[in-house]
Amino acid sequence: xxxxxxxxxxxxxxxxxxxxxxxxxxxxxxxxxxxxxxxxxxxxxxxxxxxxxxxxxxxxxxxxxxxxxxxxxxxxxxxxxxxxxxxxxxxxxxxxxxxxxxxxxxxxxxxxxxxxxxxxxxxxxxxxxxxxxxxxxxxxxxxxxxxxxxxxxxxxxxxxxxxxxxxxxxxxxxxxxxxxxxxxxxxxxxxxxxxxxxxxxxxxxxxxxxxxxxxxxxxxxxxxxxxxxxxxxxxxxxxx
Numbered sequence: 659x660x661x662x663x664x665x666x667x668x669x670x671x672x673x674x675x676x677x678x679x680x681x682x683x684x685x686x687x688x689x690x691x692x693x694x695x696x697x698x699x700x701x702x703x704x705x706x707x708x709x710x711x712x713x714x715x716x717x718x719x720x721x722x723x724x725x726x727x728x729x730x731x732x733x734x735x736x737x738x739x740x741x742x743x744x745x746x747x748x749x750x751x752x753x754x755x756x757x758x759x760x761x762x763x764x765x766x767x768x769x770x771x772x773x774x775x776x777x778x779x780x781x782x783x784x785x786x787x788x789x790x791x792x793x794x795x796x797x798x799x800x801x802x803x804x805x806x807x808x809x810x811x812x813x814x815x816x817x818x819x820x821x822x823x824x825x826x827x828x829x830x831x832x833x834x835x836x837x838x839x840x841x842x843x844x845x846x847x848x849x850x851x852x853x854x855x856x857x858x859x860x861x862x863x864x865x866x867x868x869x870x871x872x873x874x875x876x877x878x879x880x881x882x883x884x885x886x887x888x889x890x891x892x893x894x895x896x897x898x
Contacts, residue, residue, distance in 0.1 A: 662815050664741045666787065667748075671732040672808070676790045676801055678704040679732060680714050680725045682744055683787035683809075686816065687751045687761070693781035695773040696821040697764055698831055700794050701786035701805070705757055712791075721755050722747050752776050763875045766883045768825065770890035783816050785809065785834050810838050817863065824863060826870030832859050841868055849896055851889055852881070860897055869893055 663685045671677050684702045707724050709715055714726045725732060728740045736744065747754070752761075752775045764782070765775055773780040786805045790797060797805075817824070817839060826832045835841075841861035848855050851873065859870035871893060873880050880886060 660815075662812060663745055664738065666812055667744050668736045668738075668741045670735050671788075674801075675788070675805055675808070676792065676797055677788045678708060678791040681707045681789045682723070682725060682736070684722065684748060684784065684789070685745070685787055685812075686748055687756075687782040688775050688780065689749055689778040690781045690783075690816075690819065691749075692778045694822045695768060695771070695780040695825065696817070696819075696823070697768060697780060697782045697825045697827065698835065699782070699784055699827050700831060700834070701784045702789040703757060703760060703793070704789040704791050705760075706789055708791075719755065721757060722751065760876055763880075763883070763886055764825075764827065766886045767875055767890045770887050770894065771823065773823075783813070785813050785831070785838070787812065806834065806838075814839060820864045821866045823867045823869065826859065826868065828874035829857065829872040830874075832857075832870040832872070835868075835870075839863055847896055849892060851892060852879075852885065858893060858896060869897065 666683055666685050669683060671681070681704070684706065706721050707714060709719070714724050715721060723744050728736060730736055730740065756775075761775065761782070768774065768780050775782065786809045788805065788809070790805070794802065826835055841863055844859065844861035847858045847860070849858055857872040859868065861868040871889065873889070875886055880889065
């Protein structure tokens with residue numbers, strides 16, 4: 659566990675940024691110390707902590723500890739012991755009750771490249787580590803900008819762990835990441851997928867490979883698992 663990880667998760671919830679009540683920032687999903695691959699999206703879902711009725715998940719339904727579990731108010735910081743326990747929960751996320759409706763699509767995709775969250779060879783991180791309410795798509799642009807500015811330094815520190823390959827899920831993620839880090843030897847391509855043109859990105863960062871694609875894996879436009887695996891094979895075939 660890095661000091662930056664402990665400091666991040668210890669944070670009180672900042673006001674005015676539409677962060678869901680009772681949540682704790684998520685620095686990573688899975689075993690970051692063993693991961694060779696890193697998947698990236700924008701920010702965690704509030705469903706990591708809350709059910710459809712906005713109630714904190716408890717018992718077997720719980721995915722990660724919440725502030726309620728630690729008896730910490732939104733305006734308070736976590737103790738060092740609580741931060742350590744929480745980070746252990748982030749590391750064992752895929753051995754507990756992962757949000758399969760979202761992660762299993764990414765899992766099927768990275769399996770084609772030879773990686774897996776469940777085997778500990780891949781980890782997921784987000785550009786913004788806070789779960790928001792409403793979701794990212796429902797936030798005002800000024801709030802999105804403020805969240806990215808607040809979390810971007812920590813995000814870049816996560817990528818300094820030097821992964822062999824970094825996956826960028828969707829055009830929005832590709833755009834954000836390209837602004838936050840220097841992607842070397844970048845090549846953008848247009849390829850055919852499901853009868854339409856999509857954009858792909860290949861490049862290098864910290865000696866690792868970056869692979870990005872414009873359709874969001876969890877969207878209906880991509881389709882089911884077979885289409886997800888087909889997209890992964892297309893990206894391997896067209897990779898420079």
